[in-house]
Amino acid sequence: MSRAVERGIRQIVILGAGLDTFALRNPHGARQIRIYEVDHPATQAWKRQRLAEAQIALPPWLILAPVDFERDDVGEKLVAAGFQQNSPAFFTWLGVVPYLTQDAIGRTLDYMSSIRSSEVVFDYMEPPEAFSKELRQLETERTEQLKKIDERSVSRFEPAAIAAMLRSHGFCAIEDIDFQEIASRFGRAVQGLAPGHAGVHVVHAKH
Ligand SMILES: C[S@@+](CC[C@H](N)C(=O)[O-])C[C@H]1O[C@@H](n2cnc3c(N)ncnc32)[C@H](O)[C@@H]1O
Numbered sequence: 001m002s003r004a005v006e007r008g009i010r011q012i013v014i015l016g017a018g019l020d021t022f023a024l025r026n027p028h029g030a031r032q033i034r035i036y037e038v039d040h041p042a043t044q045a046w047k048r049q050r051l052a053e054a055q056i057a058l059p060p061w062l063i064l065a066p067v068d069f070e071r072d073d074v075g076e077k078l079v080a081a082g083f084q085q086n087s088p089a090f091f092t093w094l095g096v097v098p099y100l101t102q103d104a105i106g107r108t109l110d111y112m113s114s115i116r117s118s119e120v121v122f123d124y125m126e127p128p129e130a131f132s133k134e135l136r137q138l139e140t141e142r143t144e145q146l147k148k149i150d151e152r153s154v155s156r157f158e159p160a161a162i163a164a165m166l167r168s169h170g171f172c173a174i175e176d177i178d179f180q181e182i183a184s185r186f187g188r189a190v191q192g193l194a195p196g197h198a199g200v201h202v203v204h205a206k207h
Contacts, residue, residue: 004090004119005031011089013038013078015108016069016096019047023062034061036083038074041066069096069104075111088117094202097124098153105155106165113169118207120171126178126199127156135198142197162203171205 001012010033014020017037026035039047044066051058058064065081067074079085091112097105112118128139146152157165159176166174177185179198 001090001092001121002027005033009088009090009117009119010034011036011084011087013083013089013091015074015091015093016040016099017047018043018095019050020094022092023059024056026059026061029059029061032061034063034082036063036065036078036081038065038067038078040068069100069108074108075114085115089115089119091118091120091122093120093122095123097122098155099151101154109165109169113171113207115207119205120207121202121204123200123202124162125153125156126158126201128199130158131198139199156199159201162201166203166205169207171207173204173206175204177202 005012005028010031012022012033013036014022015038017023017039020037023035023037026033037044044064048064063081063083065077065083067077075085083089089112093108100108112120128136131139143153159178162176163174178201182200182202
């Protein structure tokens with residue numbers, strides 16, 4: 001993202017922001033970037049409340065756009081919030097794709113690919129069939145735990161399918177790194193990275 005800002009991108013869109021605090025820590029404040037946090041209306045309302053309780057004011061570069069990726073038109077909602085469709089943007093979409101249906105994923109990619117010089121970073125999960133017996137066991141335990149807190153992972157992809165989907169949307173320069181590579185590049189800096197996340201991949205692609 002920092003490299004994209006250095007190259008001149010001034011719009012950052014955090015899709016499914018959750019409790020992401022990047023906008024509060026914004027290291028690019030002096031470059032007048034605008035940060036759009038897009039999230040499910042219920043999550044966003046909860047975050048607003050948590051920030052208010054903690055007496056943390058929304059910084060002037062942060063714009064919140066409530067969107068349900070399954071029902072709403074993300075472009076319409078972003079434009080209503082002031083997003084400039086004719087200017088490039090960097091999208092982060094971390095921790096969200098596994099919860100979405102293929103339809104919502106396709107529509108969100110359609111929109112991102114309609115923005116000139118857009119870039120995206122997101123993660124996805126591989127199907128467990130490719131895992132070793134030991135990792136499949138960890139994966140089953142993790143899925144059981146998630147079920148207990150009513151979190152379900154809906155969509156999983158083979159790396160080749162993700163690459164094909166991105167290429168069909170006009171994305172290129174696709175970099176896809178798997179669990180081992182994430183751990184060796186970022187190691188302890190990735191909070192909560194446990195063996196049960198073995199099927200996770202992180203992708204960066206440019207349009
Ligand atoms: C696991 S959190 C990830 C939060 C943050 N991006 C991170 O990496 O820490 C999943 C996020 O996806 C959002 N999300 C899930 N389904 C959604 C939907 N249908 N529409 C909009 N947001 C959704 C949730 O509101 C939540 O903020």
